[in-house]
Amino acid sequence: MSVPALQRFKLIFFTPTANTRPILDHLFAKFPQELGKIGNYEQAAFISKGTGQFLPTEAANPTIGKSGELEFVEEDKVEIVVNDKGNKEELRKAVEELKKVHPYEEVAFDVYKMEDI
Template sequence: MSLKFKLVFFVPRASTQTVLQHLFSRFPNEVGRIGAYGGCAFVSPGTGQFVPLEGANPVIGEVGKPERVEEDRVEVLVLGSRPGAQETEPSGTETGASGVDVRAVLQELKKVHPYEEVAYDVYRLEDF
């Protein structure tokens, strides 16, 4: 049994499908997979805001000026593991965790995401 994580990230609307398709193609069995369904995500629109600080190299906006951007909040399930993570079988024995290292998914997200700094959250999920 692999660990389950929820990855939530924010992306300009024009880039949402590019980012999702990259993650789905790179990790077809671990990202956006729910049972016999693949490419699963929840996408909701919103407005992001930020002020690029000195030393930033913003893709959108200018240093020192507030910026508002129409973005999507994207949520995907990640069937993953953490390096060295151990899972316990119902019998009580520990096994090596299966699934993808969540940090590898984050590296791919950062490669394809248009922003210099990617806003994301990772939540570990529990089975009930």
């Protein structure tokens, strides 16, 4: 039985600036070998500042802002590497955990597969 090859993904998410550190601390503690590990370095992340906007519908339960009102929030864009054993299980667990600890009702995130070249 062959062992699946290690796959790497880039997980990118957006969060209010005040929540960036607690989210990263939690994720890195829970997944020390899977998230943010690049060679001999751990807890690697790239964080950039920006302004997010959203308009909650009447059915929404926003953490910030009010339904029906356009909201602008100072946010961080966070990029971290996910090391996966090839079945995307580690990636799925990381996204699931992100959703648990993130303050937003709907978490905005992207996942990209990284290729070795």
